[in-house]
Amino acid sequence: MGQYVVEAREQLLRRRRSLHRQAGLPPAADPAARWVDYEATQSLVAEGVRRELTEIDAALQRISEGRYGTCLACGGPMGLQRIRAIPEARYCTGCSGQGLAEAE
Numbered sequence: 162m163g164q165y166v167v168e169a170r171e172q173l174l175r176r177r178r179s180l181h182r183q184a185g186l187p188p189a190a191d192p193a194a195r196w197v198d199y200e201a202t203q204s205l206v207a208e209g210v211r212r213e214l215t216e217i218d219a220a221l222q223r224i225s226e227g228r229y230g231t232c233l234a235c236g237g238p239m240g241l242q243r244i245r246a247i248p249e250a251r252y253c254t255g256c257s258g259q260g261l262a263e264a265e
């Protein structure tokens with residue numbers, strides 16, 4: 162696992178913890194725990210937070226499958242700058258500018 166992946170994972174886990182706290186969800190201590198496992202409380206959580214948690218879990222999933230850092234649209238590298246700015250991004254800057262974008 163490259164150093165940038167380790168850093169991105171840290172950043173994602175930290176962000177998830179803070180979102181959980183903010184939303185009043187139980188802390189996700191287990192890195193493999195997924196947001197969708199908290200189904201009972203999902204409806205109480207604001208839409209924007211739900212979406213971000215879903216993106217974070219998807220990114221953590223990609224990391225655990227060893228396919229993190231690659232644009233899901235064109236297959237090209239995401240670029241370090243983008244990963245640091247938005248570690249849960251699915252698409253590279255080029256693709257996200259073409260209407261495939263996640264909400265940013």
Ligand SMILES: [Zn+2]
Pocket residue numbers: 232233234235236237252253254255256257
């Ligand atoms: Zn791309």
